[in-house]
Every structure is written in structure tokens, then in C-alpha cells.
Amino acid sequence: MADPATAPPAVAEATGIGKRFGATVALRDAGISVAPGESHALVGRNGAGKSTLVGILTGLQQPDTGTLRFSGEPAPSVGDTDAWRSRVACVYQRSTVIGDLSVAENLFLNRQSPGALRPIRWTALRRRASELLGEYGVDIDPAARARDLTVEQRQFVEIARALSFGARFIILDEPTARLDARGIARLFDKLRDLQRQGVAFLFISHHLQEVYDLCTTVTVYRDARHIVTAPVADLDHDALVEAMTGESAAAPAAGAAPATGRATAATGAPLLDVTGLTLRDAYADVSLEVRAGEVVGLAGATASGNVRLAETLAGLHRADTGRIAVAGREVRASGVPAALAAGVGLVPEDRHHQGLVGSRSVAENATLTVTDQLGPYGTVLPSRTREFAERMIKDLDIRTPGAGTPVSALSGGNQQKVVVARALATDPHVLVAVRPTNGVDVRSKEFLLGRIRKVADDGRAALVVSDELDDLRACDRIVAMFHGRVVAEFGRGWRDEDLVAAMEGVAARPAQERDTEQGEEQEG
Numbered sequence: 001m002a003d004p005a006t007a008p009p010a011v012a013e014a015t016g017i018g019k020r021f022g023a024t025v026a027l028r029d030a031g032i033s034v035a036p037g038e039s040h041a042l043v044g045r046n047g048a049g050k051s052t053l054v055g056i057l058t059g060l061q062q063p064d065t066g067t068l069r070f071s072g073e074p075a076p077s078v079g080d081t082d083a084w085r086s087r088v089a090c091v092y093q094r095s096t097v098i099g100d101l102s103v104a105e106n107l108f109l110n111r112q113s114p115g116a117l118r119p120i121r122w123t124a125l126r127r128r129a130s131e132l133l134g135e136y137g138v139d140i141d142p143a144a145r146a147r148d149l150t151v152e153q154r155q156f157v158e159i160a161r162a163l164s165f166g167a168r169f170i171i172l173d174e175p176t177a178r179l180d181a182r183g184i185a186r187l188f189d190k191l192r193d194l195q196r197q198g199v200a201f202l203f204i205s206h207h208l209q210e211v212y213d214l215c216t217t218v219t220v221y222r223d224a225r226h227i228v229t230a231p232v233a234d235l236d237h238d239a240l241v242e243a244m245t246g247e248s249a250a251a252p253a254a255g256a257a258p259a260t261g262r263a264t265a266a267t268g269a270p271l272l273d274v275t276g277l278t279l280r281d282a283y284a285d286v287s288l289e290v291r292a293g294e295v296v297g298l299a300g301a302t303a304s305g306n307v308r309l310a311e312t313l314a315g316l317h318r319a320d321t322g323r324i325a326v327a328g329r330e331v332r333a334s335g336v337p338a339a340l341a342a343g344v345g346l347v348p349e350d351r352h353h354q355g356l357v358g359s360r361s362v363a364e365n366a367t368l369t370v371t372d373q374l375g376p377y378g379t380v381l382p383s384r385t386r387e388f389a390e391r392m393i394k395d396l397d398i399r400t401p402g403a404g405t406p407v408s409a410l411s412g413g414n415q416q417k418v419v420v421a422r423a424l425a426t427d428p429h430v431l432v433a434v435r436p437t438n439g440v441d442v443r444s445k446e447f448l449l450g451r452i453r454k455v456a457d458d459g460r461a462a463l464v465v466s467d468e469l470d471d472l473r474a475c476d477r478i479v480a481m482f483h484g485r486v487v488a489e490f491g492r493g494w495r496d497e498d499l500v501a502a503m504e505g506v507a508a509r510p511a512q513e514r515d516t517e518q519g520e521e522q523e524g
């Protein structure tokens, strides 16, 4: 270990941090120290206090107790935005770049410079933007509208912007949540590259493998407290899960059914029958069947069309041609109410836009789809709403002070559980779940996948739309899409590389063929 007397001060050091929200203690005497050039992971279960710490490290929230220093200096005063920006930046899973502006405008937005009052010279601005992007090895046209960028490109713009303010410490809060495998690989390459140039990272992720791939140090929080900080190499997967959950890694999550399901093929009636479905610019001629008792995976990377197909099933788009039948009846009318009435429940991709009303309570959000069951003649009885919601809070193990708490006060993972609860509230024939474990911790992931399995075990059907291998492993069968077409199907026992190859549009070849080829190579 470096001699503390000679080691450079931590780029960020928080000690004794306490933060409460009403009756909830979000952080209790917590701390973290990030060394220059270090890639430091912060992990913990949903609600452990990670986002609260990020809010404090970035000056968005004031701690009740504790101190914060950057490179040995006290944190800037509240409101001194430029000073905060030159010390720390945060790239969130949800982008902060402004869609209507160009990349160049986003890069130089709100930048206080002596010439700020002079008219903006667009050519010069673009040239500077292009230089800046080039300096950080980001290959994006500065004139492009930010809304036309991919999630990955937007993150690169945010990283370049952060670095251009002088920050050498970047917080990445679940940056991979909306990237596919290739996007993640490219992001990690960029981060490693920047790390070599002395940039330090605090990396928050629920994907523990990413922690091992990218980070050298890991800090675990649990129930608002700091539990451990150690070199990643000293904490294997089981030890990490144990630190996060406080229980031995071998113990199953409370209430979770085994996520691996059964070995026998489903023989139930088809509950979802899709034939020749086409939506222009999204997917073409997709046919697919999900039977009672089955969990089917609809695998595909970003732009494969799998998410749009899921949204079509839930009534959010109207297919150009083809037919959808649920429980033997063709769904003719379009729109969400028709899909709901037919028996389709949706867990949407983006819980912020399509899922939740943040200012409304957990109870209201969880029962939005079933208001007809909450009182006679179109009325909604608060007592019945609460009762219904309390059942769901228990059913999905939602951590909330109560059914009346606004959803926005819940941690990200618990918000996701509210979305799942709502989709299940109607007791749908078919549950369509898009990336259902996005943003949830290891244990909750097992729990949610177990809950989806239960939908099938109860005689219904589930379609899991995802590119996450853990989600897909919980399925009985997988249909893989690439560029809007179904390209492969897998029964149980598939190999990761074959499924990934199918999702990336590389034809998976039978093992026999590969063996022959290898043999020939050796001979030649």
C-alpha cells in the first residue's frame, strides 16, 4: 500500500456522511475514497444508498453530516456550478444531453467564458467541438442533433463534456443499463483508455461481472452503511454477494422460485399466437407462439426490433400486416386498452417514460391498470386500493416505507418492481416483460425472474424481451431476432456464444461443422 504521507490525495473523499429523507435514513456514517486514476466500483442492493451518495458527491444534495474533499481541498460551496464541474462529473443511465440541440451546442452549453456575451460563431463552435471530441477519441459529427445519437454516443458526448470542464473524476451510474454487448465493450475500451490518462472512475452497476472486468477496487454499501472496501481481486463473487446481502451467497432469495424452470416442454394451449407480423422500419414477418406454462425469450440487441414487437403486442404500435391472437382470440382493435382487455400485461422498457407517475404513490401506480377492480360503478375506494397495493408490495418484495409513498422516493430497483407489479395486477394471459431486471440488484433479479416463472407455473405465459443472458437463461425457449427478423431459435442448453452470435447477426453454425473445419485447418 502507498505511504499515506507521499501518496497523492484522493480525487474524492467522503467521510462520515449521513443523509435522511423524512423517516428514511439513506446514508449513515458512510464514506468512500477514490484514488487518482482508480476505477472504483460501488455496489449494493436496491435502496442501499448509492444514488444518494452520487447526489452528494456531485453537489446536487447536501449531506446532513460528514465532510467531502476533492484532491485534498474542501468541496466547493453549493451553487458554484463551475467549481463542481471541474472536480466531478456524472454520466447517468438517463442522458442529460438535450435532444433538440446539436452535439456542439451540448458540449458548450452554459459554459461561462469571458466571451459569453458575444454572438455565437457557429463555425468556430463546431470546429472547437470537433477538436474536443477528437482529443478524447470520440468519432461523432458535432453538427448532429443529439436526439439522433445512440445511447452510447450520447454517453461519449457526456464524458467528453465532463473532461472538457477539467474533471478528472467521473461517476458512471449504471452506464451499461441501456447498452447492448458491443456498446458495453466499446464503452469499457474508452474508459480503460481514459484511465491510462489518469482519469478516475466511480462505477455503479448491478452487473457484478462488469465490476470484475473494469474495476480494481470495490466498495459495498448495505442498508445505508459502508460495509467493505477491498481490491476486486480479494473479493470473489460469493463474498461480494454476501457483503451486499448480509447472507451467504448460497442462500436463495426469499420467495424466489428457481429461475431455471423445468426441463419438460410446455404442452399448454397457445396463449399468444403471432403470425406474419410486420411493422415498417422495425420488424418484418415475425411469427411466434407462446403456450400456457411457458416462458419464452425474445432475444435481440438494440435495433433488432424485439422491443418494438413487444410494444406492438401491448398496443403501443399498430402493425402494418399480420395477426395477433391472445388466448385463442384475435386482437383486432389497436391501442393499449384493447391489448389490456385481451389479456396482455406489459413491463415497458423505459420505466421513466412509459412506466410510472413519479409524484403518485406506490399504491396508485401499482393499481393504474386495475382501477375497475377497486370499487363499484367506476369509483376507486382508497381502502381497496391500499389493500390491493399492500398485497402487491408483499408479492414483489417492494421496499417502501408504505403504500402511500410517492414512487419517486423509491430506489431505482424498487421502482422497477412497482412496474412489474402493475403489469401483473391484471392477471394477464400473457406477460410481456422488456428487460425486466434492468437496474435491479442480484437478489431482486432472482426474485423477479422467479416471479415471472410463477406466471407460467400458474398456467399463464410470459415473453421476456431482452439481450441480458441472465434474463434469457430463465426462459424455456428463445427466439432470436436480428435487424427485424427472426434468425434463430434455441431450446434449453444453448451456449452463450451461440446466442450472442445470433443476436449479433452472425449465423451460429452447428458444432459438427465447426469441428470439421477445425480438423481441416489442422490438416492444412
Ligand SMILES: Nc1ncnc2c1ncn2[C@@H]1O[C@H](COP(=O)(O)OP(=O)(O)OP(=O)(O)O)[C@@H](O)[C@H]1O
Pocket (backbone or CB within 6 Å): 021, 022, 024, 025, 026, 044, 045, 046, 047, 048, 049, 050, 051, 052, 053, 408, 409, 410, 411, 412, 413, 414, 439
Ligand atoms: N428524495 C427522496 N425522498 C425520500 N426518500 C428517498 C429519496 N431519495 C432516496 N430515498 C430513499 O433513500 C434510500 C436510498 O436510496 P438510493 O436511491 O440512494 O439507493 P440506491 O442504492 O441508489 O438504489 P438502486 O440500486 O435501487 O438505485 C431508499 O430507501 C430511498 O427510498
